[in-house]
Amino acid sequence: MTRVLVPLTVLEGESVSPGLVRLLEPVDVTVLGYHVLPEQTPPDQARLQYGERATDALADLATAFEDGGREADYRLAFTHDRDQTIDRIAAETESRAYVITGAAGSIDRLFVALTGDVAVDRILEFVAELVGDREIDVTLFLATDAEADGRLALEEAVETLSRRGIDAESTLVVSEGPFDAVSGAPFDTLGEAAAEHDAIVVGEHAPSLQSFLLGEEPERIAAESVGPVLVVRPPARDTSSASDSS
Amino acid sequence: MDRDAPAVGEGTNIDDEAPRIEPTIETEAATKTDDAELERTLGLVGGLAIGIGTMIGAGIFVFPGLAAGHAGPAAAGSFAIGAVIALFVALPASELATAMPKSGGGYYFISRGLGTFAGTVVGLSLWLGLVFATAFYLVGFGYYAVDTLAELGIAVGNGLVIPLALLFGAGFTVLNVTGTENAAKLQNGIVALLLSILVCFLGFGGLDALGLVGEPATPERFAPFGAFPVLTTSALVFTSYLGFAQIATVAGEMRDPGRNLPLSMVGSVLIVGALYVVTIFVATSAFGSERLAELGETAMVEVGRHYLGSIGALAIVFGGLLATISSANASILSTSRAVYAVSRDALLPRRASRINLRYGTPHVALGLAGGPILVLVATGQVELLAEVASFLHLVMYGLICVALVSLRRDEPEWYDPDFRTPGYPVVPAVGAVASFGLIGFMQPASQVIGVAVMAVTAGWYFYYARDVTLRGAL
Numbered sequence: 022m023t024r025v026l027v028p029l030t031v032l033e034g035e036s037v038s039p040g041l042v043r044l045l046e047p048v049d050v051t052v053l054g055y056h057v058l059p060e061q062t063p064p065d066q067a068r069l070q071y072g073e074r075a076t077d078a079l080a081d082l083a084t085a086f087e088d089g090g091r092e093a094d095y096r097l098a099f100t101h102d103r104d105q106t107i108d109r110i111a112a113e114t115e116s117r118a119y120v121i122t123g124a125a126g127s128i129d130r131l132f133v134a135l136t137g138d139v140a141v142d143r144i145l146e147f148v149a150e151l152v153g154d155r156e157i158d159v160t161l162f163l164a165t166d167a168e169a170d171g172r173l174a175l176e177e178a179v180e181t182l183s184r185r186g187i188d189a190e191s192t193l194v195v196s197e198g199p200f201d202a203v204s205g206a207p208f209d210t211l212g213e214a215a216a217e218h219d220a221i222v223v224g225e226h227a228p229s230l231q232s233f234l235l236g237e238e239p240e241r242i243a244a245e246s247v248g249p250v251l252v253v254r255p256p257a258r259d260t261s262s263a264s265d266s267s
Numbered sequence: 268m269d270r271d272a273p274a275v276g277e278g279t280n281i282d283d284e285a286p287r288i289e290p291t292i293e294t295e296a297a298t299k300t301d302d303a304e305l306e307r308t309l310g311l312v313g314g315l316a317i318g319i320g321t322m323i324g325a326g327i328f329v330f331p332g333l334a335a336g337h338a339g340p341a342a343a344g345s346f347a348i349g350a351v352i353a354l355f356v357a358l359p360a361s362e363l364a365t366a367m368p369k370s371g372g373g374y375y376f377i378s379r380g381l382g383t384f385a386g387t388v389v390g391l392s393l394w395l396g397l398v399f400a401t402a403f404y405l406v407g408f409g410y411y412a413v414d415t416l417a418e419l420g421i422a423v424g425n426g427l428v429i430p431l432a433l434l435f436g437a438g439f440t441v442l443n444v445t446g447t448e449n450a451a452k453l454q455n456g457i458v459a460l461l462l463s464i465l466v467c468f469l470g471f472g473g474l475d476a477l478g479l480v481g482e483p484a485t486p487e488r489f490a491p492f493g494a495f496p497v498l499t500t501s502a503l504v505f506t507s508y509l510g511f512a513q514i515a516t517v518a519g520e521m522r523d524p525g526r527n528l529p530l531s532m533v534g535s536v537l538i539v540g541a542l543y544v545v546t547i548f549v550a551t552s553a554f555g556s557e558r559l560a561e562l563g564e565t566a567m568v569e570v571g572r573h574y575l576g577s578i579g580a581l582a583i584v585f586g587g588l589l590a591t592i593s594s595a596n597a598s599i600l601s602t603s604r605a606v607y608a609v610s611r612d613a614l615l616p617r618r619a620s621r622i623n624l625r626y627g628t629p630h631v632a633l634g635l636a637g638g639p640i641l642v643l644v645a646t647g648q649v650e651l652l653a654e655v656a657s658f659l660h661l662v663m664y665g666l667i668c669v670a671l672v673s674l675r676r677d678e679p680e681w682y683d684p685d686f687r688t689p690g691y692p693v694v695p696a697v698g699a700v701a702s703f704g705l706i707g708f709m710q711p712a713s714q715v716i717g718v719a720v721m722a723v724t725a726g727w728y729f730y731y732a733r734d735v736t737l738r739g740a741l
């Protein structure tokens with residue numbers, strides 16, 4: 022079954038909203054409690070002092086997810102590097118996506134961004150599983166400089182979802198001139214469109230200059246839209262070469 | 268947390284605290300205990316930066332004048348001897364670190380290999396040894412800060428050396444308590460910048476010293492004072508090699524420790540040792556050793572001026588500031604980790620490793636580093652501080668080698684290092700003999716203070732932690 026990772030800064034009191042718990046009902050959940058430490062603090066030192074407190078909080082959260090009748094477990098990690106921890110545990114648990122929690126009441130409208138170099142098939146499959154036969158409106162969004170290709174891609178995406186019994190609207194934004202990831206124009210339109218929805222699904226793509234300068238795209242979307250953002254992970258890569266990067 | 272402790276590693280101290288030892292699984296990317304995972308975030312470059320960043324300050328920027336005064340041009344040989352001894356210890360330390368990739372470094376290996384008493388003495392001596400080393404780096408920093416002001420046209424005289432050192436020592440402590448965002452990245456940048464300054468400077472100075480460019484150098488007898496001062500100078504400058512073991516204290520945070528720990532320990536000793544030897548060679552070629560000795564702690568600035576004019580002097584002053592800052596800051600951090608490692612094993616009160624909820628930093632341990640450091644800085648005794656720091660570290664290094672032999676002879680089931688010391692048992696035996704032997708070449712005053720510090724730590728063991736047992740525990 023599809024698994025979703027829910028990372029939380031558990032010791033800082035981050036929690037999950039009831040809307041998100043309901044949205045994730047069709048999938049298994051791993052709650053990841055993490056605590057980021059400054060470099061001068063050994064992770065083990067923090068574990069000794071706070072491990073028990075964090076574990077109690079995580080057990081309660083996992084129970085909240087289990088009430089929906091699916092499987093939920095939790096992990097606790099102390100780290101200097103949040104992204105590395107989320108990546109590692111998402112890979113270990115074979116999670117299809119991870120969540121930036123945000124705030125949400127009832128989630129009735131889902132915004133799905135297909136812009137950029139992302140694995141569209143994986144995103145659509147995930148959306149289909151997540152929505153299932155529930156009454157959730159789906160908006161597919163694509164920003165591109167190649168209008169014809171974009172229109173075709175969106176039509177295919179709508180078709181894919183409707184075969185799984187999901188009606189989806191689509192929004193195409195054609196940016197003027199060459200598609201320029203750095204200028205931020207497509208991103209701004211995405212942010213505006215997304216803000217009208219209750220939750221957002223995006224695809225994770227490889228780190229770029231832009232993400233280095235401005236922060237990870239999903240983080241920025243989450244900051245703008247307030248609601249939860251579900252980040253669909255790319256297919257598992259060969260991780261043996263990624264042993265030493267810093 | 269009140270579960271029964273494992274059968275190995277029991278006993279309580281005077282406060283009724285028991286060592287916290289829990290079963291863990293070490294993987295390449297994380298350490299897993301039964302309730303939490305500890306992410307490993309440091310790579311090979313990070314490990315090298317810790318080693319080089321801690322080591323590079325003292326040797327290159329503070330010692331050339333002092334060492335040349337003691338041993339003449341043969342001071343280069345003193346540094347080489349120090350590097351060889353450091354290598355003989357770095358290999359066994361690497362093996363132990365890959366078998367026990369946990370926070371604590373040398374203290375951890377010795378307490379597991381040789382028992383609680385040796386562990387307590389080494390753990391507490393390591394803390395105090397780092398305090399002495401940090402004080403030495405800060406005084407060196409003070410000299411460079413005064414010289415920086417002089418280069419900028421503000422002559423304040425050496426009277427301000429100690430006040431400036433105290434000010435910055437207090438500053439680093441506060442900075443570390445309130446959290447230093449991206450300190451590791453900054454440290455890596457400083458190390459890279461330092462290395463490039465030195466390589467440019469040494470490249471040019473080296474060519475000149477060999478007589479390939481510029482004026483031919485005045486020949487000077489290589490060892491004007493004979494062989495004995497070369498060894499005593501080795502003992503003095505060994506403080507320059509106190510960084511490699513600090514890498515073992517972050518073993519718990521290093522990715523793929525089986526590969527990265529030995530590489531960064533041995534690699535940083537080789538890189539820094541080569542730089543030291545060339546630096547002394549260049550410095551003694553620029554001036555006679557008598558003149559270097561007169562110039563004292565900041566002789567390198569004049570060497571820079573000799574080869575590259577005021578740009579050279581500025582580059583060295585700037586480099587000296589960066590290097591002493593980087594050494595001092597890295598050592599304050601290591602000190603607080605040493606305190607933590609000992610208090611986790613209930614050899615110090617557990618309060619010592621409390622973390623401050625607001626900043627997430629170990630404020631008590633940092634205070635236990637910063638306070639004594641300032642007291643020692645106030646003494647301003649450069650050579651004495653350096654030698655006592657070396658003394659306390661050399662005891663630990665010797666015992667690391669003994670611990671390796673002890674563990675190998677009676678190999679416990681858990682002992683499964685990814686890296687095995689080549690040339691066993693000769694290498695650890697030579698490492699132990701050389702480490703203990705070097706202590707014999709120090710000034711009597713340093714030896715007396717070193718022995719006194721160890722006697723106090725032994726007294727603490729009998730007063731506080733006699734009933735704690737750690738042997739064979741993991």
